[in-house]
Amino acid sequence: MQKKGDRIMIPMNKRPPKLNIIGMTSARGGTRLVTFEDNLTTRSFERYLKTLKIDVGQLYRRQDCRIISNGQGPKHTSKATKNYLERY
Numbered sequence: 395m396q397k398k399g400d401r402i403m404i405p406m407n408k409r410p411p412k413l414n415i416i417g418m419t420s421a422r423g424g425t426r427l428v429t430f431e432d433n434l435t436t437r438s439f440e441r442y443l444k445t446l447k448i449d450v451g452q453l454y455r456r457q458d459c460r461i462i463s464n465g466q467g468p469k470h471t472s473k474a475t476k477n478y479l480e481r482y
Contacts, residue, residue, distance in 0.1 A: 411431065412431055413429060413430075413431060414429065414430050414431070414434060415427050415428070415429050416428050416430075416434075416439075416442045416446070417446065418446050418449070418450060418461070420450075420453060420454075420459070422453045422454065423453055425446045425449035425450060425453075426445075426446070426449055428442050428445060428446065430442070434467075434469050435469055436468070436469045436472045436474050436475055437474075438469075439469045439470070439475060440474065440475060440478050443461070443478065443479075447461075461479050
């Protein structure tokens with residue numbers, strides 16, 4: 395048993411490390427899953443969508459598809475994100 399002055403203290407975070415995942419799915423299959431630890435912003439969300447667009451292009455060669463976001467957070471509903479989704 396440890397005595398009060400001889401305790402071994404190990405620092406611990408209050409919260410576990412954060413891991414986020416973003417991906418797309420369709421009737422023709424899914425895309426890769428992109429993992430990231432930082433907070434999602436409008437700019438990073440658009441960057442991940444551009445990455446996933448490559449996979450979508452392989453699933454839908456004629457590009458006859460539509461990307462729909464089901465998120466309700468500000469990065470999913472911002473004007474910049476809506477404009478990006480309308481362009482692609």
